[in-house]
Amino acid sequence: MSGAPLFGRVTLIGIGLIGSSLAHVMRRDSLAGEIVVSTRREDTLKRAIELNLCDRGTLDAGDAVRNADLVIICTPMGAYEAIGKHIAPFLKDGAIVTDVGSVKLPVFETLGKHVPDHVHLVPGHPVAGTEHSGPDAGFPELFKGRWTILTPAEGADQAAVDRVRELWLRAEAMVEVMDAAHHDQVLAITSHLPHLIAYTIVGTATDLGEDLQQEVIKFSASGFRDFTRIAASDPTMWRDIFLTNKDAVLEVLGRFDEDLTELKRAIRRGDGDRLFEHFTRTRAIRRGVVDAHQDDMPAPDLGAIPGPYSQDNDD
Amino acid sequence: MSGAPLFGRVTLIGIGLIGSSLAHVMRRDSLAGEIVVSTRREDTLKRAIELNLCDRGTLDAGDAVRNADLVIICTPMGAYEAIGKHIAPFLKDGAIVTDVGSVKLPVFETLGKHVPDHVHLVPGHPVAGTEHSGPDAGFPELFKGRWTILTPAEGADQAAVDRVRELWLRAEAMVEVMDAAHHDQVLAITSHLPHLIAYTIVGTATDLGEDLQQEVIKFSASGFRDFTRIAASDPTMWRDIFLTNKDAVLEVLGRFDEDLTELKRAIRRGDGDRLFEHFTRTRAIRRGVVDAHQDDMPAPDLGAIPGPYSQDNDD
Numbered sequence: 001m002s003g004a005p006l007f008g009r010v011t012l013i014g015i016g017l018i019g020s021s022l023a024h025v026m027r028r029d030s031l032a033g034e035i036v037v038s039t040r041r042e043d044t045l046k047r048a049i050e051l052n053l054c055d056r057g058t059l060d061a062g063d064a065v066r067n068a069d070l071v072i073i074c075t076p077m078g079a080y081e082a083i084g085k086h087i088a089p090f091l092k093d094g095a096i097v098t099d100v101g102s103v104k105l106p107v108f109e110t111l112g113k114h115v116p117d118h119v120h121l122v123p124g125h126p127v128a129g130t131e132h133s134g135p136d137a138g139f140p141e142l143f144k145g146r147w148t149i150l151t152p153a154e155g156a157d158q159a160a161v162d163r164v165r166e167l168w169l170r171a172e173a174m175v176e177v178m179d180a181a182h183h184d185q186v187l188a189i190t191s192h193l194p195h196l197i198a199y200t201i202v203g204t205a206t207d208l209g210e211d212l213q214q215e216v217i218k219f220s221a222s223g224f225r226d227f228t229r230i231a232a233s234d235p236t237m238w239r240d241i242f243l244t245n246k247d248a249v250l251e252v253l254g255r256f257d258e259d260l261t262e263l264k265r266a267i268r269r270g271d272g273d274r275l276f277e278h279f280t281r282t283r284a285i286r287r288g289v290v291d292a293h294q295d296d297m298p299a300p301d302l303g304a305i306p307g308p309y310s311q312d313n314d315d
Numbered sequence: 316m317s318g319a320p321l322f323g324r325v326t327l328i329g330i331g332l333i334g335s336s337l338a339h340v341m342r343r344d345s346l347a348g349e350i351v352v353s354t355r356r357e358d359t360l361k362r363a364i365e366l367n368l369c370d371r372g373t374l375d376a377g378d379a380v381r382n383a384d385l386v387i388i389c390t391p392m393g394a395y396e397a398i399g400k401h402i403a404p405f406l407k408d409g410a411i412v413t414d415v416g417s418v419k420l421p422v423f424e425t426l427g428k429h430v431p432d433h434v435h436l437v438p439g440h441p442v443a444g445t446e447h448s449g450p451d452a453g454f455p456e457l458f459k460g461r462w463t464i465l466t467p468a469e470g471a472d473q474a475a476v477d478r479v480r481e482l483w484l485r486a487e488a489m490v491e492v493m494d495a496a497h498h499d500q501v502l503a504i505t506s507h508l509p510h511l512i513a514y515t516i517v518g519t520a521t522d523l524g525e526d527l528q529q530e531v532i533k534f535s536a537s538g539f540r541d542f543t544r545i546a547a548s549d550p551t552m553w554r555d556i557f558l559t560n561k562d563a564v565l566e567v568l569g570r571f572d573e574d575l576t577e578l579k580r581a582i583r584r585g586d587g588d589r590l591f592e593h594f595t596r597t598r599a600i601r602r603g604v605v606d607a608h609q610d611d612m613p614a615p616d617l618g619a620i621p622g623p624y625s626q627d628n629d630d
Binding site: 078127146147149185186187189190191192193194195196197198199200201202203204205206207208212213214215216217218219220221222223224225226227228229230231232233235236238239240242243246249250252253255256257259260263264266267268270272275276278279280281282283284285286288289292 | 393442461462464500501502504505506507508509510511512513515516517518519520521522527528529530531532534536537538539540541542543544545546547548550551553554555557558564565567568570571574578579581582583585587590591593594596597598599600601603604607
């Protein structure tokens with residue numbers, strides 16, 4: 001789009017949905033002078049090269065980050081510690097290291113403790129995705145109209161933060177800067193708890209007898225279906241999220257448990273007023289979501305449109 | 316569409332989303348010689364008449380069912396007992412009474428005990444809906460490609476069941492006949508539990524401090540948003556569902572509780588293998604849902620398309 005690229009050499013470590021979508025954005029808008037990709041598996045790297053997602057590929061992350069102006073870590077968070085340790089000696093002076101993981105506080109412990117003083121760490125989290133994975137799943141519009149949250153440490157280099165922000169703005173994301181601990185608390189509610197619940201309910205159905213399970217699938221459009229979509233997300237990523245954001249998740253899960261117990265008690269006692277009051281109260285949040293236009297953005301790659309959730313009988 | 320209408324006089328008691336959608340279908344395909352609508356509230360009746368959903372309207376359900384060949388009860392289930400008692404003396408010989416409620420076993424106790432021997436009871440449940448309510452919300456395609464489940468008692472009149480089935484087929488629904496108790500068990504899993512969970516999680520967020528709540532709304536596209544959509548369903552209807560399908564809901568909720576406790580324990584212990592195993596296992600159900608084409612049907616009136624649920628980092 002513009003004259004000079006935003007960055008000279010950009011290195012992507014890991015090239016799944018997020019990494020490949022970022023590569024598409026950088027290709028489309030010529031944001032990087034050169035894109036280097038490093039992966040753990042050889043077939044992933046081969047595919048990234050076939051898809052023209054990089055100018056050069058390597059299985060050695062240390063080699064990949066040499067002379068990089070920007071290093072974007074797009075692997076499961078469980079790999080951060082090893083990657084940080086491995087790449088640290090090869091990072092050039094003034095390089096920026098960022099990531100796209102869903103939990104931010106632990107990044108300072110895993111990556112941060114290895115990143116040398118002459119390198120800028122700007123952790124990031126694009127709140128975007130689909131249920132598809134791998135280098136073939138990426139597309140440049142993935143981040144359009146979505147939030148990306150940056151969580152630099154206090155006193156981080158402002159110029160480095162601004163350059164990472166600019167990358168996300170070019171991807172048409174909305175960018176918010178936030179304290180890492182606060183990020184993890186907010187996401188525990190908006191994302192991690194909903195996913196845990198969806199995984200649980202789908203697991204409960206998985207344990208049913210074969211016949212009943214077939215009927216559950218058959219009539220899944222009545223609500224259950226939407227949980228299966230959420231629970232189809234990448235297992236490795238979600239394992240790492242729950243392992244790394246343990247405290248915030250357990251805290252909000254405790255509140256959820258209390259509220260569920262209360263509703264269960266109302267059902268057992270036949271307390272219709274209590275149920276009605278609860279079901280009415282939750283509508284305000286729904287209005288907030290609709291008013292904030294968080295409910296009207298298309299997700300081009302999902303290939304799935306929500307069905308009805310409930311019927312409604314008015315008298 | 317065809318020559319003679321399916322039914323002479325059809326009476327709709329209640330004219331919310333389901334009732335008005337059925338009226339649209341009957342108008343479109345000339346399935347009823349005459350449509351009579353009865354409502355509890357005068358303004359609802361006025362609106363139904365303005366929308367040309369009926370040939371005649373009345374606030375007296377007893378008057379409405381006189382000489383009706385088919386009576387369709389489209390009110391919240393909490394009103395069934397009173398309606399059954401009130402209309403029973405006015406039902407003509409050989410009339411068919413059906414309903415559209417989400418729980419089927421209690422229909423025999425509430426409506427069934429009042430329906431005279433010379434009248435055929437064929438309970439029904441269209442598994443379709445949107446988050447909108449009232450006579451304005453209806454549209455004739457609501458049932459297209461969706462299941463409608465009929466739960467006649469053993470030994471019910473086959474001709475009556477066939478006529479009700481034909482009405483739903485004309486509405487382009489797929490029809491399944493099932494035992495009422497079994498219906499309630501299946502729907503407890505596919506619909507009632509997901510709704511209860513969604514109501515709970517949105518309620519938990521409602522109890523957060525004002526600032527945090529605003530952020531939850533802002534970043535709701537990461538999973539939470541879909542729960543708010545489910546939890547926006549009609550409170551009266553859902554109160555009645557949980558009051559009437561209490562046993563099946565509490566049973567499946569007990570299983571869910573056990574599974575959630577197990578996942579919680581795995582998180583607390585940092586048992587990544589256990590989490591990974593669970594998150595992988597749930598994918599099979601998702602494949603079943605996709606294979607059964609329960610995930611690719613548009614819901615024309617929702618005005619909402621699902622956003623991303625998760626990002627996915629492949630290495």
